[in-house]
Amino acid sequence: MSDKTFLFDVRGIRCEGCAKKITDALVGHGFATKLDVDVQSGKVTIQGQPSTTAMSLKTEIEKLGFKVSKFETK
Amino acid sequence: MATEQFKIKGMTCSSCAMAIETIANKVNGIRDAQVSFATETGTFQAESETSVHRLKEQLNRLGYSLEPLSAGHPIAVGMPQEEMIREKIKLVLAATLSVMIFLLEMGPLMHWPNHQMNHWLQAALAFPVILWPGMRFWRGLKSLVYGHPNMDSLVGLGMLAALIPSILTLMFPGQVRSLGLDARVYFEGIVFIIFFIGIGHFLEAKAKGKTFSALEALARLKASSARLITSDGEMIVSPNHLKWGDRIIVHPGEKIPADGEIFQGQSSIDESMMTGEPLRVSKKIGDKVIAGTINGDGILRIEVMGVGEETFLAQIMKSVTLAQQQKPKLQHIADRVGKWFVPFILAVAVITFMAWWIFGPEPRLGLALNALVAVLVIACPCALGLATPMAVSVASGEAGRLGLMIKGGETFEKANDITMVAFDKTGTLTEGRPSVSEIFFHSSVDSEETKCRTLAILKTLASFSGHPLSKSTAAYLNEIDISGIDLESFENVPGRGLWATIQGDKWYLGNFSFLNENAVTLNDIPVSTQEKISILLGCASHAWSVVITFEDKIRPETAGMLALLQERSIKTLLLSGDNQKVVDQVTRELNLYFGQGNLLPNSKKTVIEKYQQAGERVAFVGDGINDAPALHQANLSFAVGSGSDVAHASSDIVILRGNLFKLVEFLNLSRRTVKIMKQNLVWAFAYNVACIPIAAGVLYPAYGIKLPAALASLSMALSSLSVVFNALRLKTK
Numbered sequence: 001m002s003d004k005t006f007l008f009d010v011r012g013i014r015c016e017g018c019a020k021k022i023t024d025a026l027v028g029h030g031f032a033t034k035l036d037v038d039v040q041s042g043k044v045t046i047q048g049q050p051s052t053t054a055m056s057l058k059t060e061i062e063k064l065g066f067k068v069s070k071f072e073t074k
Numbered sequence: 075m076a077t078e079q080f081k082i083k084g085m086t087c088s089s090c091a092m093a094i095e096t097i098a099n100k101v102n103g104i105r106d107a108q109v110s111f112a113t114e115t116g117t118f119q120a121e122s123e124t125s126v127h128r129l130k131e132q133l134n135r136l137g138y139s140l141e142p143l144s145a146g147h148p149i150a151v152g153m154p155q156e157e158m159i160r161e162k163i164k165l166v167l168a169a170t171l172s173v174m175i176f177l178l179e180m181g182p183l184m185h186w187p188n189h190q191m192n193h194w195l196q197a198a199l200a201f202p203v204i205l206w207p208g209m210r211f212w213r214g215l216k217s218l219v220y221g222h223p224n225m226d227s228l229v230g231l232g233m234l235a236a237l238i239p240s241i242l243t244l245m246f247p248g249q250v251r252s253l254g255l256d257a258r259v260y261f262e263g264i265v266f267i268i269f270f271i272g273i274g275h276f277l278e279a280k281a282k283g284k285t286f287s288a289l290e291a292l293a294r295l296k297a298s299s300a301r302l303i304t305s306d307g308e309m310i311v312s313p314n315h316l317k318w319g320d321r322i323i324v325h326p327g328e329k330i331p332a333d334g335e336i337f338q339g340q341s342s343i344d345e346s347m348m349t350g351e352p353l354r355v356s357k358k359i360g361d362k363v364i365a366g367t368i369n370g371d372g373i374l375r376i377e378v379m380g381v382g383e384e385t386f387l388a389q390i391m392k393s394v395t396l397a398q399q400q401k402p403k404l405q406h407i408a409d410r411v412g413k414w415f416v417p418f419i420l421a422v423a424v425i426t427f428m429a430w431w432i433f434g435p436e437p438r439l440g441l442a443l444n445a446l447v448a449v450l451v452i453a454c455p456c457a458l459g460l461a462t463p464m465a466v467s468v469a470s471g472e473a474g475r476l477g478l479m480i481k482g483g484e485t486f487e488k489a490n491d492i493t494m495v496a497f498d499k500t501g502t503l504t505e506g507r508p509s510v511s512e513i514f515f516h517s518s519v520d521s522e523e524t525k526c527r528t529l530a531i532l533k534t535l536a537s538f539s540g541h542p543l544s545k546s547t548a549a550y551l552n553e554i555d556i557s558g559i560d561l562e563s564f565e566n567v568p569g570r571g572l573w574a575t576i577q578g579d580k581w582y583l584g585n586f587s588f589l590n591e592n593a594v595t596l597n598d599i600p601v602s603t604q605e606k607i608s609i610l611l612g613c614a615s616h617a618w619s620v621v622i623t624f625e626d627k628i629r630p631e632t633a634g635m636l637a638l639l640q641e642r643s644i645k646t647l648l649l650s651g652d653n654q655k656v657v658d659q660v661t662r663e664l665n666l667y668f669g670q671g672n673l674l675p676n677s678k679k680t681v682i683e684k685y686q687q688a689g690e691r692v693a694f695v696g697d698g699i700n701d702a703p704a705l706h707q708a709n710l711s712f713a714v715g716s717g718s719d720v721a722h723a724s725s726d727i728v729i730l731r732g733n734l735f736k737l738v739e740f741l742n743l744s745r746r747t748v749k750i751m752k753q754n755l756v757w758a759f760a761y762n763v764a765c766i767p768i769a770a771g772v773l774y775p776a777y778g779i780k781l782p783a784a785l786a787s788l789s790m791a792l793s794s795l796s797v798v799f800n801a802l803r804l805k806t807k
Contacts, residue, residue, distance in 0.1 A: 053561075054564070055562070058564075059700055070563075073562040
């Protein structure tokens with residue numbers, strides 16, 4: 001099975017440091033295989049294992065102090 | 075422009091405060107100087123560091139010094155310990171030497187050992203008093219030379235007027251007599267003035283110290299250390315070094331060093347010093363805590379969300395300080411009078427002197443001098459200057475003790491004549507914590523299996539939103555297993571609700587109109603739910619699935635508080651965004667004057683405006699964030715909030731959550747404050763109006779009554795003290 005792609009709108013991303021925090025947490029802990037953060041728009045594109053769920057990603061992002069206002073699974 | 079706050083040293087009366095304001099406003103780059111003699115502080119709008127430097131230089135020249143002041147630190151008014159001791163020594167010295175001079179001048183030692191030697195002995199005893207405890211009055215003369223006369227200038231002039239003939243008599247007694255003048259010395263008058271005014275100031279400083287005890291009590295709540303969690307373990311740091319986002323640990327019995335949110339642990343917290351609530355409040359993960367409160371028996375790990383001046387404690391202390399500094403409207407009248415007072419008294423003194431000298435009985439010069447000194451000494455505008463600031467200082471301190479944040483001294487005057495109080499409902503009259511009361515399923519959700527799946531979807535969506543109704547729903551459905559639900563997409567629509575897709579179906583959770591707009595069929599909704607606060611869950615192109623109704627309990631103290639307001643003939647209104655049926659029910663239940671529902675924040679403002687046009691003076695009580703337009707429109711605004719959000723409230727007064735009785739207490743305090751302000755002003759005006767003519771000697775031709783200068787100084791000191799002690803009556807204990 002191929003990887004799943006998720007698009008998240010995240011509130012509270014202000015700088016590259018915030019982006020790094022999200023990347024380290026999700027990729028570092030194996031929740032995502034690839035991750036791209038657009039600091040300006042707050043959009044986070046995540047590629048995960050087929051077993052990864054959007055809800056688990058949301059929970060992990062919000063644990064870091066950010067707020068997810070929208071997500072979709074591609 | 076930056077706001078600079080300073081503690082000002084060297085002020086001796088309210089004329090000094092006025093003089094500093096005038097000087098400061100003339101300094102290039104300084105605007106809006108507000109100086110309070112009562113708090114010994116000043117607030118200035120400064121353009122740059124250079125303008126502050128210029129201001130300091132100007133004021134130093136006149137004997138005033140500026141020290142920076144910050145919100146986290148209490149204003150220590152009154153005297154520091156060493157100064158207190160120094161002042162006591164000065165007083166003892168002045169008292170002892172005054173009595174000795176009195177014995178030499180008028181007592182059994184009169185003419186001892188001989189006339190001339192007696193005068194020299196008096197001079198030898200008087201000069202230490204004139205030069206040390208009396209030094210402040212010479213500084214007053216310096217201010218007069220610079221064109222900013224104050225009360226000390228008047229006394230200084232009086233002293234000078236008595237001192238010059240005394241020295242001439244001492245040095246050249248023969249020549250003085252040969253000119254036909256009375257060869258007398260007036261040292262006893264001079265030292266008694268210094269002593270009486272000195273003792274008055276000493277007692278005044280001690281009393282002023284008392285007005286700030288409330289602020290000091292707040293300052294003592296601050297924790298002295300914090301346990302910072304670092305990668306190497308715990309580290310003890312000063313709370314001043316904590317940063318936003320730091321993680322700290324608080325052991326049982328310790329003070330919480332910063333505002334923040336619990337991320338681990340649970341405990342009960344003693345918030346009584348902030349909220350007045352005697353019972354400990356239990357707190358768990360996700361709950362907010364306030365700096366200065368005391369941890370109970372659990373270990374808490376807290377993420378810092380407010381340090382230093384951002385903390386609720388610092389905000390409340392800042393509000394007390396600012397309120398104490400801001401002048402009430404009544405004081406502006408006193409200030410206007412005060413500005414012309416010193417020149418006016420100088421003129422009266424000159425006229426008095428001339429009148430006695432030309433028309434008075436023998437010894438003319440002696441009596442003329444006595445009347446001149448008495449007028450100059452008795453006319454101190456001190457009581458006038460202290461009349462309202464002292465009342466505001468004590469009242470602001472009391473308000474702080476009640477846990478209220480107030481903006482400005484004018485707040486007390488505004489609160490004095492309120493005729494109507496309008497309330498927001500949710501979170502103000504009610505707890506603001508809606509709890510689920512009933513759940514209704516649509517007839518299509520009939521089997522146990524579909525009901526379970528619907529509740530699981532409901533819980534999943536509800537747990538994704540921070541809205542109080544969603545949070546309450548998710549908490550209510552705690553037991554429901556949601557492991558089978560996976561959201562493919564989701565969006566939070568602020569103020570309306572949220573949607574999510576589950577296995578291709580789009581589900582909506584929100585109010586009636588949100589579901590209606592998104593093609594959820596809303597037939598057969600139970601009628602009873604329409605009279606209550608409710609939200610629905612439904613799937614697009616299908617009938618709604620479940621509707622949840624909530625109950626928001628009325629605060630236990632609401633009814634008692636409303637009854638107290640009604641006793642005072644204050645009308646009570648309910649203005650709410652909830653539907654009219656819900657509002658009507660609460661209006662009936664609480665026996666309110668009127669209740670209006672379906673109001674948006676802006677329409678609440680319109681309703682208040684309507685009553686104001688009808689002549690009512692309306693106070694509005696809201697939660698401080700959503701109700702900004704109404705809070706702004708009202709004559710007086712109260713925000714009911716928790717420690718974390720009050721700092722941003724746009725209201726005159728902030729009441730901590732759960733303490734609506736404080737509203738009534740504040741209205742009572744305001745009434746008493748305004749009454750005391752008026753009493754003080756009337757007393758201070760009356761004192762000057764009555765005493766100046768007596769000192770000038772108007773009663774002498776008819777009754778032979780004249781006022782000795784020493785007695786004038788005593789009465790001046792008593793007048794200042796009386797307004798201070800009258801203001802202290804505002805303290806409840």
